[in-house]
Amino acid sequence: MKLELSMVVQGCRLGVLTGLGRAGQHSLEVPGCLLYTRCGTVPHLTQDTLHTLNNLPSVTQLTLNTLAEHQEVLEEFKEGVRKFAGLHDTVLYCSLHDPATSCPPGHITNKTVSVWGSGGRIELTVAKFMALQKAVQPDLYQSMADGETWQINTSRKRVRKSVDRTLAHLDECLLLHHKTQELSGVEVLGVVEGGDVLEERVRSARETAKRPVGGFCLDGLHTAAMETHLRTQLITAIIKELPEDKPRLLQGVGRPDEVLACVEAGVDLFESFFPFQVTERGCALTFPFNITTDPEAAGTGVQVPPTVVELDKHEAAIGQKNGTDNPQEDQTKMTPFEINLKDNRFVSICVCASWCMHVCLCPSHSILRCVCVCVCVCVCVCVCVCVCVCVCVCVCVCVCVPVSSVCACVSLWVCVTLCSPGTERTSVPWWRGVAATAAGTTRGRTYTTFW
């Protein structure tokens, strides 16, 4: 595996990673990404459907958490995940964790890390980890690492431990790697840890760079772990300690804006789990990424769509923040790069018919003697505009017949209803707003009517 850089511009590296795969025939452009899979399959897609897409990444990412429970089958099979999963012409990279799944913390020890399969937790020593790699037979893999530094208030001591353990695991992995026939020609990526502590990051990077690894994996910097500014700071510091001719893979970062920031900081490779996350919440990616080469017209050069508040008033109304200033927020909420396909604005016009009933009280007479009830039918046409508002107008006439006289009132309703996103049809608007009314009676009284 060789990294050939053609250009470095303001920290951004441009080049090609060549000599990938057992026969060395594959290459991957840098900056680039890996193809995210679960148990060797791109989520929801069969191979045929997958291959209707062009320009798929030449390196496929496997994750140990979806493979560990199948160790026995793979060992009996003997021919690795490539053949087991029916993956043909692709390079395989094996990571420890799945970037789209979070792990429950607190299960890491000095000698072990854990992954979670469909049947529960599986504990891995370095020996078991390497046995798995032997069964999976990837083309490159990250060494076993302790990356549990993302929680708020992780102590300095804990961070230091994660660096120490990861280095120890790396040394053990490399030892076993060179003893394993099935892994000859396979590259190992050293993992840089260090939480949010600059000194630990530098130490981890420096020490890892001393080992004979094929490249570097930057861990513990994922989207939920810290905000963008700190991340790029740390990456910049890490990069200074790493050799230029080896690739750097950043784990757990997939949002377009964050990816760009990290490319500027010197990262070469990313994981591509972000489209999967967007899919799982029923959204589709729709961000423009045109680059204007005219220096007069260019701003940052890449258009980032308007903020969330403009796009999705409903979410804003609930007060959710979007963007990376609050990283520990739930990863399932929408970003500015997508549209929610369940949104009603994609159903252009809804027609609803409904009825309303209200009670008029006539204050000019004794309450006991005059209560009238009227029923009116209104037909409203609701047009969902960008804020999902239906405006309905209905007119109803009610006639009160108190003991001594007849009074009539006409009331005009203007009701404002909010269509909640996620309902399939807004055919029955539910009345949230209360309208003002004007009424006239034979006696010149005003009546208040309400719903």
Add this chain to the structure above:
Amino acid sequence: MAAPIARGAATSSLETGMVVKKAVSIVAPLALRIIAECPVTKARACDLKLPHCTVSTPVFMPVGTQGTMKGITVDQLDDLGCQICLGNTYHLGMRPGPELIEKANGLHGFMNWKRNLLTDSGGFQMVSLVELSEVTEEGVKFKSPYDGKEILLSPEQSIAIQNSLGSDIMMQLDDVVSSTVTGPRVEEATWRSIRWLDRCIAANKNPDRQNLFAIIQGGLNAELRKACLDEMTKRDVPGFAIGGLSGGEEKDDFWRMVTLSTDHLPREKPRYLMGVGYAVDLVVCVALGCDMFDCVFPTRTARFGSALVPWGSLTITKKQFAKDLQAIDPDCQCPTCRRHSRAYLHALFKSDTAAMHHITIHNISYQLTLMRSMRQSIIDGRFPDFVRTFMKRMFPSPEQYPGWAVDALGTVNITLN
């Protein structure tokens, strides 16, 4: 012998005195050409010409309820050689609704399917899925599960929705009664279905490009069914469905009604047996003279991990397949069997929905291949041998052949021992 394509105006009257005039249609949107008839049984192989393409029968039509075959793309369905599939009027009528689909160039445009579509009337779903409020002469009143509103589905409305969907074959709205019900309700439903058929015919805005099929009722009552056949065959519809079966009745009653129906349906029009999908049922009913079938079974069972094979079915999620490196069916040519093993699919089932999609593709391929083999054997004049070979493969020994199947095949001159 092709279906007659030009006819003078025909009239028919019912006991209510309604007169239905059938207009002259110069070019019908359906033409059936009988390629071969089995000299031993009632099976036939035909070419059914429909607006979007010609369909080879006998044919199995996969069900894509909400305008999609769950888990697979229209391209994949196309690659499997599917020439006609089903969409569901009830579901699509509720969501997204006929107006939107009409704007999208009909259901074909909406789901981007270039071959044929058959839509059912919505009648069956109303009975099977929702609280049935009331069946009146007007239509069926029920409460929609989507928004709780009271909806009336009348023959006119069902046809209107199907007109908007633009399907190649539409089904009449019938008064659906479970096949386990007996008594006067069945008779009422039969006569009402005939009246509703006439209303559907009158309501069809596109007789030049959409084919309306009648649905023969009569439950499990031979006289009633015969009466229904006599009446409905008087109407000039392009095809007939055999309905009111496949709902939990005894198989012994089921096949008798099927064969009675095919005995009295016109030879030159297609016969569609609704809701039949198990392999044995398909083979027997082809022998009894049916041309078209639909069922959710193969696609639904796939999502539970069950793969259909010539000797039964394999539940891939079972432990015994964890290390089984063969394809689901080593002889199957579907994309799943060409690339994946049982062991891999077993493993994948624990991680991702793609496993279900793989099995869906295999099951649809299995059904379509079965129909294709039957068709070819009819054309080659060896259909009875095909049936015997099929049964031998499917059941470990002759003692295990289902009794009803043996009886049914016996009536069309196939002996199974």
